[in-house]
Amino acid sequence: MSARAGIVVTGTEVLTGRIADRNGPWIADRLLELGVELAHITICGDRAHDIEAQLRFLADEGVDLIVTSGGLGPTADDMTVATVARFCGRELVLDDELEAKIAAILKNLMSRIGEADFEAVRAANRKQAMVPVGAVVMDPVGTAPGVVVSGKPTVVVLPGPPRELQPMWRTAVELPAVRDAIAGRTIYRQDTVRMFGLPESGLAETLRDAEQHLSDFGALEITTCLRRGELEIVTRYEPDATDTYSKLVEMLRDRHGQHIFSEDGSTVDDQVAQLLTGRRIATAESCTGGLLAARLTERKGSSAYLAGGLVAYANDAKTDLLGVDPALIEAHGAVSEPVAEAMAAGALDRFQADTAVAITGIAGPDGGTHEKPVGTVCFTVALADRESSTRTLRLPGNRADIRERSTTVAMHLLRRALSDDKD
């Protein structure tokens, strides 16, 4: 016995790609944590027929739980609650108490943003207080309430903005209606091995060998994913297959030990943050234009080790602000190992840092030459107390790919340099 779920993401702006859906993946993660098997995510526009067809499809596939996101707003293209009500065979009724709550929220909002015509806005939002008969109502996080309609399947209706959806999901999973729907869930383990620099076909071969040599291999649900040079192997298994998983990890270590950088779920960002404890880092970026500094500052508390960074896009910014000798640029070009080294040295000096990373490259689409084609990127990691290390790579893809991948490569070079330093 197990519990299966489906996710219905509504919104023409999501279907047509004008905004990227963040809710499907987020709910998927939460379901996985709960041990609920996610079968399908479906996305459709703001059309009642299509929403209903997706609900029907998931019900026909026998899922126990459907979670919908979006379509709870005040505009006419928001129709999820009404569609779910029809699908579940329930009438829509005005919930007076809920209407009063929404009105109070709006009044407060209006007073803050100083909108004059409160009554008109309130009328627009009255629709949001219409709920299916017998549904459990979840109070708004923004202005839209959510609902849960019990049945086979049980349907949880959540608002589209992630900031509203996420707290409301936490409310939903505590409700008896939802707990009952997923009562059959299995507790899975999930473990992740991350590698850097191994081609996917090399891993495929190892996995085929594992299939032949590990007797209980079928108990492991393995998915692999290659992304910007990082290869992620995620394995899901029931607790009694733990030994089989350990054997798989041993095989991976034997064959690809030098490529494995994480077996505990940690990302390179986690590891770099850890390794930077007690240090002071500065960045010097050209083609990545600030992406590395932005990535390092994504995490809270990064001010403890990040002094700052310089985006030296123009050559005179490299010379004036990082002290790169113009003769070096003249002799080797701005994209060259000597310039990367000088940029890193400049960052160490100017930010009074003990750790620096410099990136200079050609992200394209223009600026490539026969000798230095688009994708050529030079990296230097400099530690105050050691020799710096410099590498040049040719990265594939378009401008965005090259910039992102350069940032990831820089993170890995930094991780290696700081790990060596600890040895």
Place this chain on the structure above:
Amino acid sequence: MSARAGIVVTGTEVLTGRIADRNGPWIADRLLELGVELAHITICGDRAHDIEAQLRFLADEGVDLIVTSGGLGPTADDMTVATVARFCGRELVLDDELEAKIAAILKNLMSRIGEADFEAVRAANRKQAMVPVGAVVMDPVGTAPGVVVSGKPTVVVLPGPPRELQPMWRTAVELPAVRDAIAGRTIYRQDTVRMFGLPESGLAETLRDAEQHLSDFGALEITTCLRRGELEIVTRYEPDATDTYSKLVEMLRDRHGQHIFSEDGSTVDDQVAQLLTGRRIATAESCTGGLLAARLTERKGSSAYLAGGLVAYANDAKTDLLGVDPALIEAHGAVSEPVAEAMAAGALDRFQADTAVAITGIAGPDGGTHEKPVGTVCFTVALADRESSTRTLRLPGNRADIRERSTTVAMHLLRRALSDDKD
């Protein structure tokens, strides 16, 4: 008559949110350009049953075309071609010519990355040369070929990596099998109005009025989307509803003129890039940690106007590298209007720029106070030949939201300052 399509995205890594799907939205855009109505995007894991259920669902919904992405690789969890063959009632056969092509590609790849065991890898990839009987084969862009199986619906099978999928899609749409499937397409127009700073409920009211006052309002398919303070109104309509659309735009201008920044599909990024022609800009960022510089350098050719940027995360970086008077930080705090102004002035000076943007704020989760809660962000836009303009905002959301939204706000303040400058 019209043509409808569905997209099936396969991959457990996508379903479980470990990687974000970029193919669904991209194909959605291409279909829209072609005048093909996209009804559904469905996502499932690497499970034959679920893939087949989705194909069946879309066929039952009467779509003319199904496009699949992913599951064409060499590993055992790649099963899309076999599943599509079964769904279409076709046998799988080895395509010798295709096998030779894949072998040649692999040989070349191996020689570049220096992998020794070519035969093993080749065997792993032989599976990729198995195609449904009678299918049209599209040559690999990477190592995976695509296939088109004609029928009702016609199925186009594309590889998962966007770099491979995108060129192959361009091949696919030129094939007679695909042209025939979408022969019933309607040519729609699609126009976009973008606003900044208007709450969604204000727009909802205007749209309700438009519904009452515009006789042919039903001919407009309007979707609205609020994202980081930007409100996007996308309208799709057949050419004979052009007048109705013009009247809608007039209503929007009348009521929300000061909020509209784009009526021609241009983004704030497009407009800022245009306005920066002939100028030299530098950034000075604290809480956004390089995101603004990274955003400005996303676009090719940005080196023509971006000198560089400073990420001044630590206070001493603000004083040493931007020349902010430490007494100013002492008196007002690092997150204050005087410090934002000094940072912008410093950026103008150090980068010898004529345009500068400074951002200093509290992205959280720590560091907020009663007086300056998390989300407090100060912005200065400085133009060399004019007085600078400074604003303080309180932005909602978590650390990532605040950083992203600050970047967007900075783009709009920059746009306004540069537009005023042109008047």
